[in-house]
Amino acid sequence: MNSATGIPPAAGPRPAVMGYPAHARALLALALPLVGSNLAQMALHVTDTVMLGWYGVVELAAVVLGASSFFILFILGAGFAQAVMPMVASALGRGDEVQVRRDTRMGLWLSLLFGAAIYPVMWWSGPILIALHQKPEVAALAQEYLRIAGLGMAPALLIMALKSFLSALERAGVVLWATLAGVALNVALNWMLIFGNWGAPELGVRGAAVASVATQVLTLAVMAGYAGLHRDFRRFNLFQRFWRPDWPAFRQVYRLGWPIGLTGLFESGLFEAAALMMGWIGTTELAAHGIALELAAITFMCHLGLSNAATVRTGRFQGMGDRAGLRAGALVAIALSGVLSAIIITVFLTIPAPLVRLFLDMTNPGAEAIVAYGSALLAMAALFQLADAAQVMALGFLRGVQDTRVPMIIASVSYWLIGIPVSYVLAFPLGYGGEGLWFGLVVGLAVAAVLLMLRFWRGPWVSDRRADSGVRRRA
Known part of the structure; x- marks a missing residue:
């Protein structure tokens, strides 16, 4: 039995029956970093709201509206990334490491495709928001925000897919630390770009959007590097020949x-x-x-x-x-x-x-x-x-x-x-x-x-x- 996770290996003799305390320890060992990363993700939204609140009322309203629109679209697309978690967990339970790579890779593919497909909605979000009876000046600023922040949709979904992959491998700790680092980076970039501090231009709403995209891209780079280069995960060859399609796995991830x-x-x-x-x-x-x-x-x-x-x-x-x-x-x-x-x-x-x-x-x-x-x-x-x-x-x-x-x-x-x-x-x-x-x-x-x-x-x-x-x- 794996003492770190409490889950028996897939191969070999039939595992011994786990007691309830062992189940509880294993569940909490995985759950606590995931809870922390979820709360840290909320902190990203809170810091954006607070710092735009310091900047201006109309700007705050625009970013709240834009961020809410982004979140709704993100929730819709995140289903493909979330499907990676149970699929990888089940493949690991069967001892099928090839399927781990196939499912994760196609989850990444679908996340990229959704991010590209949904971007036009964010580019032309102004008329949509006005049709939903939002004030024209707020809708215009929200569109300005979404045209930049929308570039972060694909990275955000890719982060979610890698989070699912690492969580299924019971390595959620790195997800927590990467998210916390992202919160700190986002605060620093917001301070610099929204208000024009440290010699940067004062960009207001656009600064908040740039900060969000930069945070997502750098967080993605950290998590992708960890998933692809860490010695425990190299055997999966996650990014080897990434461009090659795997249509059976693609359909399965899409279906789920x-x-x-x-x-x-x-x-x-x-x-x-x-x-x-x-x-x-x-x-x-x-x-x-x-x-x-x-x-x-x-x-x-x-x-x-x-x-x-x-x-x-x-x-x-x-x-x-x-x-x-x-x-x-x-x-x-x-x-x-x-x-x-x-x-x-x-x-x-x-x-x-x-x-x-x-x-x-x-x-x-x-x-x-x-x-x-x-x-x-x-x-x-x-x-x-x-x-x-x-x-x-x-x-x-x-x-x-x-x-x-x-x-x-x-x-x-x-x-x-x-x-x-x-x-x-x-x-x-x-x-x-x-x-x-x-x-x-x-x-x-x-x-x-x-x-x-x-x-x-x-x-x-x-x-x-x-x-x-x-x-x-x-x-």
């Missing part, structure tokens, strides 16, 4: 990846729609919603890291054909997710007001009203934790066994045919306002969690009765 991208789009769209409806209620309510959602997003990054680790381990055990290990690992992941949820719920329910105040200047008029409303929403966010943690964990398990199309359908129905209508009815016809809107989100996420968990635990990857009865007969 596009539903992942759409699932992410459905979920992010759910929260965009919620923000739009909260804006109908009032400005104070929208501000409180934004703060509560930011806190929920921070906690979600923790659940997402745990889910990504569960994807890798589920894929490994699925590749080895070890159903007992797969079941035990899934139970441990759910237990750890439950503990994390309990901690977050306790924090949200006991100190909501101090958390909301962290985002506000309390000398401003209306700040206390935002604190009061945000504290009420954090009570809903506490309910949110259980549902959100369960659905993202179930998605992690299902991606580990390479089941993505049915989960996509479940997500679309749960979020858009149940969650959004319930939010609307509770908030407006029934008059519960923002709290009703948030409760509708909880309902949509809870339905998704139940259906996705049932999908996983009732699937053949967990228990194949015919295979299990055959084992008993042979015994």
Whole structure:
């Protein structure tokens, strides 16, 4: 057994059964760096927002709009990069190192192709944003930002694909350190290029875009160098004859990846729609919603890291054909997710007001009203934790066994045919306002969690009765 990861080697005699503590140690060893890298990725967005806020109000609005548009397109394209993680994990479980190279390489190909294909949308984003009723001056600045930042779409997706490759190999530590270095570099470049410090020209919004692209390119260079040159990974020959197509692997990554991208789009769209409806209620309510959602997003990054680790381990055990290990690992992941949820719920329910105040200047008029409303929403966010943690964990398990199309359908129905209508009815016809809107989100996420968990635990990857009865007969 590999003492560093807790996962037995694919080749050789049948591995010994792992106990629950060993599963927990192995899962946490992989999950903690992934959680850290997710939080560091959020810090990139936060630093851009804060530093543009220092520069100007219109510029801040333009970058928030542009970055949101970039993120939605990124989520759609990231499905191909995310598909690499379970595919590589399963191939490693089977001991098929050639397939590791094939799947990763085609994941990189699809990421490049998507980045090139989507760039025209960002180049002509101004008219699109105006058609969506954005102010012309903000739309023009957002287009200026996206025309530069869009050049970073392909590098950002390639980073995600390499992150999936390294995470499947249980080397997530380098992902964390590369992301943290990227945050520091982004802050320095923003300071130099937005404001014109250190002898650089003052570029404002364009400076923020240049800083983002430069950070992505340099982070990509570090991760590609590590993946291609480190002695532990040279055997994969990841970039050897990179230009040669591998159409069977290409089709497989595409088949697995596009539903992942759409699932992410459905979920992010759910929260965009919620923000739009909260804006109908009032400005104070929208501000409180934004703060509560930011806190929920921070906690979600923790659940997402745990889910990504569960994807890798589920894929490994699925590749080895070890159903007992797969079941035990899934139970441990759910237990750890439950503990994390309990901690977050306790924090949200006991100190909501101090958390909301962290985002506000309390000398401003209306700040206390935002604190009061945000504290009420954090009570809903506490309910949110259980549902959100369960659905993202179930998605992690299902991606580990390479089941993505049915989960996509479940997500679309749960979020858009149940969650959004319930939010609307509770908030407006029934008059519960923002709290009703948030409760509708909880309902949509809870339905998704139940259906996705049932999908996983009732699937053949967990228990194949015919295979299990055959084992008993042979015994």
